[in-house]
Amino acid sequence: MKQVVDTKTNSGSTGEADECLFEYLHAEIVNYVLSLSLNTKEGKEDLSRLEWMGFSVGYKIIERLTREWSRFKDELDMIKFICTDFWCSLYHKQIDNLRTNHHGVYVLQDNAFRLLDKVGTSNSKQYLPESPRLLAFTCGLLRGSLANLGIVSTVTAETSTLPSCKFHVQVQRV
Amino acid sequence: MSRTGTKLEAKKVNSELFTLTYGALVAQLLKDYENVEEVNKQLDRMGYNMGIRLIEDFLARTGSGRCYDFRDTSEKIQTGFKIYLGITPTITNWSAAGDEFSLYFEANPLTEFVELPDHCLNLKYCNILTGILRGACEMVQMEVACWFVQDQLKNDTITELRVKFIKRLEDAIPAGED
Numbered sequence: 345m346k347q348v349v350d351t352k353t354n355s356g357s358t359g360e361a362d363e364c365l366f367e368y369l370h371a372e373i374v375n376y377v378l379s380l381s382l383n384t385k386e387g388k389e390d391l392s393r394l395e396w397m398g399f400s401v402g403y404k405i406i407e408r409l410t411r412e413w414s415r416f417k418d419e420l421d422m423i424k425f426i427c428t429d430f431w432c433s434l435y436h437k438q439i440d441n442l443r444t445n446h447h448g449v450y451v452l453q454d455n456a457f458r459l460l461d462k463v464g465t466s467n468s469k470q471y472l473p474e475s476p477r478l479l480a481f482t483c484g485l486l487r488g489s490l491a492n493l494g495i496v497s498t499v500t501a502e503t504s505t506l507p508s509c510k511f512h513v514q515v516q517r518v
Numbered sequence: 519m520s521r522t523g524t525k526l527e528a529k530k531v532n533s534e535l536f537t538l539t540y541g542a543l544v545a546q547l548l549k550d551y552e553n554v555e556e557v558n559k560q561l562d563r564m565g566y567n568m569g570i571r572l573i574e575d576f577l578a579r580t581g582s583g584r585c586y587d588f589r590d591t592s593e594k595i596q597t598g599f600k601i602y603l604g605i606t607p608t609i610t611n612w613s614a615a616g617d618e619f620s621l622y623f624e625a626n627p628l629t630e631f632v633e634l635p636d637h638c639l640n641l642k643y644c645n646i647l648t649g650i651l652r653g654a655c656e657m658v659q660m661e662v663a664c665w666f667v668q669d670q671l672k673n674d675t676i677t678e679l680r681v682k683f684i685k686r687l688e689d690a691i692p693a694g695e696d
Contacts, residue, residue, distance in 0.1 A: 363532060368568040372564040397546055400538075400545070
């Protein structure tokens with residue numbers, strides 16, 4: 345898979361939110377959601393708001409991205425699009441590894457996920473327990489994007505070593 | 519697998535990601551708090567937290583030193599908008615004392631896909647910007663106040679952000695809770 349990402353051109357278009365702006369905003373959103381989660385006084389953090397916000401963003405953004413795109417052949421074609429062009433635009437790199445059992449389960453592995461990249465150096469375990477907070481939004485984003493492409497799914501994330509993570513996409517057949 | 523003709527524009531997508539994410543946040547806040555004033559306050563507070571981090575990136579990126587005066591500050595704020603949002607607001611309406619100015623925005627990427635429903639007339643949609651400016655200036659020992667005077671979302675012809683110099687902070691105050 346080869347892909348040329350041109351970050352230098354097109355800068356004069358409608359506007360450019362610089363990269364770190366999104367990261368800071370994301371951090372604040374995570375903080376906000378956690379602050380509400382503390383009030384529930386349950387042992388587990390409630391990240392559903394994050395996931396939901398991600399969903400609504402994914403749902404909207406995919407519509408704009410694929411507007412001038414030719415029709416996808418099938419489900420795998422859509423997932424491939426997510427792994428390459430979509431991921432490149434949003435997170436500045438492709439998904440490193442895509443696995444599937446051809447029965448609706450896809451595992452997308454990113455070895456240096458952008459939102460985890462600055463949290464820990466390679467193989468650091470220090471912030472591993474907190475990493476789900478930084479992934480919930482993107483899980484929602486994936487789910488929302490797929491939903492607007494016509495794929496109903498559940499998306500979960502898993503990290504074993506920072507900054508790499510795996511997103512599990514389970515397609516729900518109806 | 520090659521597709522012809524179309525290609526995603528990384529910068530543009532990134533900007534839309536920010537715009538839409540911000541929109542999702544505002545929508546969520548409106549859902550969580552019934553009170554629009556409270557939403558304005560939350561946005562400002564989040565902006566403040568972003569600002570105190572953003573200033574470091576700004577200083578590292580531009581290599582700019584201390585501001586000579588408030589006019590210098592205004593130009594640096596303008597540069598900041600150019601760097602981070604790709605827009606260049608006009609600096610205008612200086613007060614006689616030179617401690618207040620306005621930023622005129624003709625286009626605002628934050629509001630690109632936004633229309634305010636009627637029950638949100640008091641919502642300051644872009645209030646995160648006031649927080650960011652306040653937080654960033656505080657980190658360089660300047661206390662400023664800023665607020666929106668006009669807003670295109672409320673059918674004004676232009677969006678106007680007013681910035682007022684309050685005082686110079688003498689000792690570096692550690693970033694405390696707001």
